[in-house]
Amino acid sequence: MVIGLSTMLEKTEALFASDHASVVSMNLFVALLCACIVLGHLLEETRWMNESITALIIGSCTGIVILLISGGKSSRILVFSEDLFFIYLLPPIIFNAGFQVKKKQFFRNFMTIMLFGAIGTLISFVIISFGAKHLFEKMNIGDLTIADYLAIGAIFSATDSVCTLQVLNQDETPLLYSLVFGEGVVNDATSVVLFNAIQRFDLTNINSAIALEFAGNFFYLFILSTALGVAAGLLSAFVIKKLYIGRHSTDREVALMMLLAYLSYMLAELFHLSSILTVFFCGIVMSHYTWHNVTDKSKVTTKHTFAAMSFLAEIFIFLYVGMDALDIEKWDVVRNSPGQSIGVSSILLGLILLGRAAFVFPLSFLSNLTKSSPDEKIDLKKQVTIWWAGLMRGAVSMALAYNQVLIRELQETKIKK
C-alpha cells in the first residue's frame, strides 16, 4: 500500500506542475552528475582538467540551454538554498578532509597553521575592511555603515577550504596542502569570532580590553569547537570498541560513524560554534582512533564511502555554480552599472591580494625561525604559492555573497521606487 499511495502521489504530482518540475530537475541534475563523473574520468589525463572544472563547464552549458529553452528567464534547475549547502553538502566535504588528512604533516605544522588561520586572517580582515572603507567611500557606491565594511572584511579575509581541495594535492605537495587547507579550516573559527565581535562591540574604538576579550573569545570558541569534535570522535571509538568487541557488524559501525560525525556538526551549529572546525577534528579523531577499532571491511567501506560522498558533494557544488554563473538577475545588476561593478570587483581583488601578502610573508618568516631542518622551512617559492593558493574565495562563497548583496540591492531599488 506504500505503493498505492505512491501512485496517488504521482497523480497529485501531475496535477501540481511545480512538483512534476522538481522531479524533472532532480532527474536532470542526477544525470548531469553522472556525466560529470564520466567526462571527468575521460579527461583525467589532461593536465588542466578535473571533475570540478568539468562540472563547472557542464553546469554553464546546461545553464545556457535552460536559458534558451526558458526564453531568457532562468538558467537554474534547482534553487540553491544556503541550508542545502551548509546542512548537506559542506559537512561530508570537511569531514572527509579531516578523515583523510595526513595527521603527522598537519600537526607538525600546527603552530604555523594556527598563525595563518588566526593572526593572518585578522591582519587580512583589518586591511580589507579599512581599504574598502577608504576606497569605496571615494567611489560613492551607496551608504555602507562601518559594520558593513567590517562584514566585507570578515567575508573576504577567509580562504575557502573546499576550493583548496581542488587545487592542491595532498600527495604531491603535502606541506603546502596542510598549510593552506589547515588555514582554511582554522579561519572558520576566526570568522565566527569576528562576526560576533562586529555585532557586539563598537570596533571603531579598539582598546586593549576589547582586544583581550576578542582573543579570549577566539580561544574559547576554538577550544570548544575542537573539544566537541574530539569528543564525538572519541565517543564513536569508545562505543564501537566497548560494545562491538568480538561480534562486529560492519553496517552498524559505518552507520554509527556517519551519524556521530554528522551529530558533531549539527551540535556545533546548535551551539553557534565553528561547525567546520568541529567536524574536521571529529574526522581526524575518527581516522586516528575509531578507524583502528573497526573490522577490515568497515575500514575499506568508511574510507571510500566518505571519499565518495565528499566527491559527490563537491561536484554538486561546482555543477550548481556553473549554472548559477549565468543567472540573469545577477547580471542585470552588473549591466545596470558595469563600470562600478568592475571597479568594486577589482578593488576587492586588490585588497585580498594585499591583505594576504601582508601576513603570508611575515608569518612564514616567523614560522621559519622556529624550524631547524631546511625541509620544514617555507622557502620563498612556497610562500608565493601559499599567497596565491589561498586567494581563492570559493566559487560558492562568491555566489552566496552575491546573493546577499543582490537581495540588498533589490530591496533598495524597491524602496527607491
Next chain:
Amino acid sequence: MVIGLSTMLEKTEALFASDHASVVSMNLFVALLCACIVLGHLLEETRWMNESITALIIGSCTGIVILLISGGKSSRILVFSEDLFFIYLLPPIIFNAGFQVKKKQFFRNFMTIMLFGAIGTLISFVIISFGAKHLFEKMNIGDLTIADYLAIGAIFSATDSVCTLQVLNQDETPLLYSLVFGEGVVNDATSVVLFNAIQRFDLTNINSAIALEFAGNFFYLFILSTALGVAAGLLSAFVIKKLYIGRHSTDREVALMMLLAYLSYMLAELFHLSSILTVFFCGIVMSHYTWHNVTDKSKVTTKHTFAAMSFLAEIFIFLYVGMDALDIEKWDVVRNSPGQSIGVSSILLGLILLGRAAFVFPLSFLSNLTKSSPDEKIDLKKQVTIWWAGLMRGAVSMALAYNQVLIRELQETKIKK
C-alpha cells in the same frame, strides 16, 4: 568566507526561531538514531527485539516526552512529508533489497512471485473493495463513492515490502523471504495499474475488453519498469567496465553506482512507472553484472554502504512512526467516534485476512502443481506463514493512509460547520 556567511546564517537562524527549532530537532533525531543503533545492538541477543522495534519504542517514548513538554500540542519533532519518504527513504531500502537478494532463489520462484503479486493482489483487491462497500454502507459512515471503495481495496491489497524485511530473514527462510518480499515488490506494479484503472475506467461494468486492457496495462507497466531498471544496471556495468578498465578509481565507481541507481528510481517516477520495481531490478542487475566489474575495494564498499544506508532509512522510518503513533490530531478523530473507528479497523483487518487467504492457498496449490521436488513445494505450514507475514500493511503505509483519511475528515468537518 563560506565560513563568515555560515555565521551570518546562524545569526539569522537565531532570529527566526523556527529555523533554530529545526536544527534542534535534527540534532535530536540524529541522536535518537544513534541511540537506536546502540540499544538495538545491545538487545540483539533478545529473541523478540531488533532495531526496528527498538526504534518504534524509542520513538513512542520520545513522543510522550515531547507531548508532555509541549503541553499536549504535538508529539513530533519532524514533520513527515510523503516526499521525504518516497524520494529519500524508500529508494535505498528497495535498492539494497534487490542488491542483496539471493537471485537464484528469487528467479526459481519467479512464476509463483508473479502469481502472488499480480493475480493474488487482484483477488485481494476485489474482495476488499466489495467487502468494504457492503459492510461500510451498512455502518453508514459517510458518503463514499464507488471510486473510494476501489481505492481502499487498492491500498489494502498490497503487502508492505519494508516490513517484510524486518520479519523474515533471508538466510533462515530463503523460500518464504523471496516469496513474500518478491510479492511486495511486484504488487507495486499491480497497484499502479489499479490506480490508473480506477481513474480511467468505469469499473462497475467490467467486460472482457476492459479486463484485457487491464491485463495489457499491467504487462506494459511491468515490462517497462523492469526494462528501465535493467537498462540502468547494464549501463552502469558497461560504463564501469569499458571506461574504468585498468585504472580503477573506487570512489568514482561507488558514486556512479549510487547515482545510476537513484536515477533509475527518479526516471520511473518521472514516467509514472512503478519506481519500486525499477530500482529493485536495477539492484539485481547491479549485483549480478556491475558488482563483478569493480575493484575488490569497491565490492566491499558498495555492499556495506548500500546496506548501511538502507538500515539507516529503515530505522528512521520506524523511529518516526513511533513518534507519530501519539499524534494528537489523529487520536482526536478516534476519540470522537471510538466505536466507529474500532469497527472500521476490525472490518478492514478481517477483509485483509480474508482477501489474503483467498489467494495464498489456491495459488500455492497451483504453484505446487508445477514443482516436482518436494523441497520447492510450498507446504501448508509455509502457506500459513505467507498468509500471516504478508498481512503487514506497513506502519508507514498505515500512517500515510491515516493522513489521507484525516485530511478528508478534517475537510468534511469544516464543510459541515
